[in-house]
Structures are given as C-alpha cells and as structure tokens.
Amino acid sequence: MGGGSRACGDRRDARGDDSRGGRGDDSRGASAVVAVVVLCGLTVILATVVAGGLTGLQERAEPTPTAAMRLAVDGETLTLTHTHGDPLDMRALRMIVSVDDEPLRHQPPVPFFSASGFDPGPTGPFNTASDPEWTVGESASLTLAGTNSPTIEPGSTVTVELYQDDTRIVTTETTAR
Incomplete structure (x- = not known):
C-alpha cells in the first residue's frame, strides 16, 4: 500500500528509506554541491578576465588633446x-x-x-x-x-x-x- 509505485527490486519503504537504513543515492546531493562550487569558481574567473580586459582598454585610450x-x-x-x-x-x-x-x-x-x-x-x-x-x-x-x-x-x-x-x-x- 503506501506511497506510489516502486520498481521491482527497489528496497525503499514509503518514506524513501531503503532497507539498509539510509536515504537512497547520496551521490546526487554531493553532485549538486560540486556543481555550485564549480559555477562559483567560473564566475570569479570570468569576472577577473572581464575586469582585466576593461582596465587594459582604459590604459590604452588616448588622452583628449587641449x-x-x-x-x-x-x-x-x-x-x-x-x-x-x-x-x-x-x-x-x-x-x-x-x-x-x-x-x-x-x-x-x-x-x-x-x-x-x-x-x-x-x-x-x-x-x-x-x-x-x-x-x-x-x-x-x-x-x-x-x-x-x-x-x-x-x-x-x-x-x-x-x-x-x-x-x-x-x-x-x-x-x-
């Protein structure tokens, strides 16, 4: 009875716990954490590259004559x-x-x-x-x-x-x- 359909061989009970005493696939939670860390790192790298490029453009600009x-x-x-x-x-x-x-x-x-x-x-x-x-x-x-x-x-x-x-x-x- 319980809560939804289960595939053959699935050992989870109605709460999602498997018969071994823990939650299902712990690697999914770890993957999300790794993805967030990687995205944050890429954002920092991209911001550094863009800021460095803009600074370089400002240094090369010719001053306006008077x-x-x-x-x-x-x-x-x-x-x-x-x-x-x-x-x-x-x-x-x-x-x-x-x-x-x-x-x-x-x-x-x-x-x-x-x-x-x-x-x-x-x-x-x-x-x-x-x-x-x-x-x-x-x-x-x-x-x-x-x-x-x-x-x-x-x-x-x-x-x-x-x-x-x-x-x-x-x-x-x-x-x-």
Whole structure:
C-alpha cells in the first residue's frame, strides 16, 4: 500500500528509506554541491578576465588633446590660428561653424580640398594636401561659398567648435568685419 509505485527490486519503504537504513543515492546531493562550487569558481574567473580586459582598454585610450585657437573672419573667409596647447590631428577632428547661433547648412569636412558649401582649396591643416598635424603657430583658413547659409554679414557673431570624437576641445568666436 503506501506511497506510489516502486520498481521491482527497489528496497525503499514509503518514506524513501531503503532497507539498509539510509536515504537512497547520496551521490546526487554531493553532485549538486560540486556543481555550485564549480559555477562559483567560473564566475570569479570570468569576472577577473572581464575586469582585466576593461582596465587594459582604459590604459590604452588616448588622452583628449587641449588647445586654444584665435578666430578671424574677413568677409566669408574664416582663419583659425592654433595659439596654445597640444598638436591636433585634423583627421580625428570634426568642425562645427555657426553664424549668429545658427549652424551652417554645410559643415566643413576637415581636412578637405573641395566640399559642398565651401570654395575649393582651404589653406593650412584644413587642406588634405597639408600635414594633418596642426601645431601651435599654424593657421588654417576656409571660405564659405555662396551656396552655404547663413551668410556672414559684417557684425555677425561667428562661432567655431572643434570636436574629437564626441568631446568638444575648442570653442572660439568673433565678430565678422
């Protein structure tokens, strides 16, 4: 009678005790303990590897350069002079130009030779034929084409921002002559 079906030759009573006086298969409980210990060990090892990898990435990251620029605007021509700070790699920079707080419709893809919204042949590090490293004392200029807007009028406030990745490294502005 008792509790459930039993296979032939099974010597367990209704409580699960076998006729030898103990619980059934003790190796199942030991297997669970071993599995928990192994999983904990693997977790610790994995966490160590991931943390070590992230630390290595942080050590290899290039520091963001710092620089100061002077901006001059004469008509539609913008001239930036690197006045102080680290050399800048023009290939890693993005430039945003605004006139009276309105971004230009076509932004300069520095360095470039010919681009929509700009007269061809910028000077200095803005030109693809120049050394891409922009150092203290060097000037670079570009001229807006008539196809770009807004136009620069005498008295307009012109702002130039330089970014490396998503970090702004330079902001400079001046009043157009």
